Amino acid sequence: MDLHTYPDRDMLMMRLADRISADLKECLLTHDRATLCAPGGTTPGPVFDLLSAVDLDWSRVDVLLNDERWVPETSERSNTALLRQRLLTGRAAAARLIPLVTGDATPEEGLAALTEGLEGVLPISVLLLGMGEDMHTASLFPGADQLDFALSDNAPPLIAMRAPGAAEPRITLSAPVLRDAMKTHLLIVGPGKKAALEQADRPGPVREAPVRAILGNAMVHWAA
Numbered sequence: 001m002d003l004h005t006y007p008d009r010d011m012l013m014m015r016l017a018d019r020i021s022a023d024l025k026e027c028l029l030t031h032d033r034a035t036l037c038a039p040g041g042t043t044p045g046p047v048f049d050l051l052s053a054v055d056l057d058w059s060r061v062d063v064l065l066n067d068e069r070w071v072p073e074t075s076e077r078s079n080t081a082l083l084r085q086r087l088l089t090g091r092a093a094a095a096r097l098i099p100l101v102t103g104d105a106t107p108e109e110g111l112a113a114l115t116e117g118l119e120g121v122l123p124i125s126v127l128l129l130g131m132g133e134d135m136h137t138a139s140l141f142p143g144a145d146q147l148d149f150a151l152s153d154n155a156p157p158l159i160a161m162r163a164p165g166a167a168e169p170r171i172t173l174s175a176p177v178l179r180d181a182m183k184t185h186l187l188i189v190g191p192g193k194k195a196a197l198e199q200a201d202r203p204g205p206v207r208e209a210p211v212r213a214i215l216g217n218a219m220v221h222w223a224a
């Protein structure tokens with residue numbers, strides 16, 4: 001496992017934002033556009049704050065979530081709202097947001113339109129993922145109804161998912177799309193997530209620790 005440990009969270013967020021912006025700039029040297037795929041949740045806000053001020057050609061960047069909770073954007077649980085408030089502001093306001101939520105009642109109803117919206121934005125150029133203490137990443141939760149499908153090699157890019165560990169229905173990128181990313185970073189903080197990471201790094205079925213699906217490709221960034 002490619003684990004990078006930082007003296008504190010501030011240092012972690014600064015170094016990670018530097019790496020992600022360097023990855024994006026490198027991609028834009030040889031490609032017309034770059035896709036930055038980002039997590040929601042409670043951890044990445046400070047990295048988003050730093051990235052939003054970076055001087056790069058954001059008008060050539062597509063920003064896509066790893067996954068979304070099927071809630072309206074007015075909900076405090078909306079990952080889209082987090083992106084709008086913390087990343088797509090300042091210089092990064094010029095980036096294009098690829099939506100992962102619709103006004104439909106269920107993710108199953110929104111799936112076809114959202115999948116169409118992914119045309120031209122895959123493969124992911126720079127992937128930033130988070131992880132829960134249950135070892136889920138994106139919305140690939142242990143015990144989720146569509147987990148085996150989402151982990152399979154022939155999975156479509158987007159899957160509607162329901163899981164005992166998730167408070168609401170979800171939509172998530174599938175394992176093959178996450179694995180195809182050109183650069184992958186996993187951001188975790190705190191002792192609970194470090195213990196979960198160590199458990200996930202041991203051999204075992206991916207379905208019991210879905211983060212295993214990407215661990216071999218990822219630079220892992222951790223601070224206490």
Ligand SMILES: O=C1O[C@H](COP(=O)(O)O)[C@@H](O)[C@H](O)[C@H]1O
Nearest residue numbers: 039040041042043130131132138
């Ligand atoms: O529900 C989610 O959880 C994970 C981890 O979130 P955190 O609050 O522990 O940082 C996140 O990566 C994912 O995008 C989100 O939908």
